[in-house]
Amino acid sequence: MTPSPASADALRGAGLRVTPPRLAVLDTLQRHPHLEATDVVRLTRAQHRGVSVQGVYDVLRVLASAHLVRRIQPAHAVARYELDLGDNHHHVVCRGCEVLVDVPCVVGTAPCVDTAGASALGFEVDEAEVIYWGLCPTCRDRATHQTTDVPSTHRKEQV
Numbered sequence: 001m002t003p004s005p006a007s008a009d010a011l012r013g014a015g016l017r018v019t020p021p022r023l024a025v026l027d028t029l030q031r032h033p034h035l036e037a038t039d040v041v042r043l044t045r046a047q048h049r050g051v052s053v054q055g056v057y058d059v060l061r062v063l064a065s066a067h068l069v070r071r072i073q074p075a076h077a078v079a080r081y082e083l084d085l086g087d088n089h090h091h092v093v094c095r096g097c098e099v100l101v102d103v104p105c106v107v108g109t110a111p112c113v114d115t116a117g118a119s120a121l122g123f124e125v126d127e128a129e130v131i132y133w134g135l136c137p138t139c140r141d142r143a144t145h146q147t148t149d150v151p152s153t154h155r156k157e158q159v
Helices: 003-011 020-031 037-047 053-065 116-120 137-148
Strands: 069-072 080-083 090-096 100-102 131-134
Touching: 020 037, 020 069, 020 080, 037 080, 053 069, 069 116, 080 116
Parallel strands: 090 131
Antiparallel strands: 069 080, 090 100
16 A cells, blocks of 8 residues: 555644554555545445454544544434544434435535524534435435336325
8 A cells, every 4th residue: 555645644633643554544545535434444344454353443543533533423323434524514314224425514614503502501502513414316216216117006195
């Protein structure tokens, strides 16, 4: 593996040592954002055989603590990981296939929601996590076709 100079610089900038496992995990997340931890392990070890399973989990924890990796935890879903690029974006999750996609923030600056309620309680808010839920185009089309393709005698009665 040829270490990315940007990854090595990011590690140093966060006060972390540059190690092969850390570079390997950053490389995996650069190529594949929004991965579950098990997928980070699988893909990292496929490309970088010397990295242990526990090593990948340890690196994810350290990189998340250093704000180099962002841990996304949608309600009722498995955590996903992406590089923390310092950009202010949100996510949308498909209820059908659970794909997770970045959504640009229309405001641009963090936090991008009204924080008056939290401020009234004495909090100084510096970040807001917004996760939208819905159906992606593929699942929406699939749901539409299932509804129209099923004979009327097999459809649920509308209440």
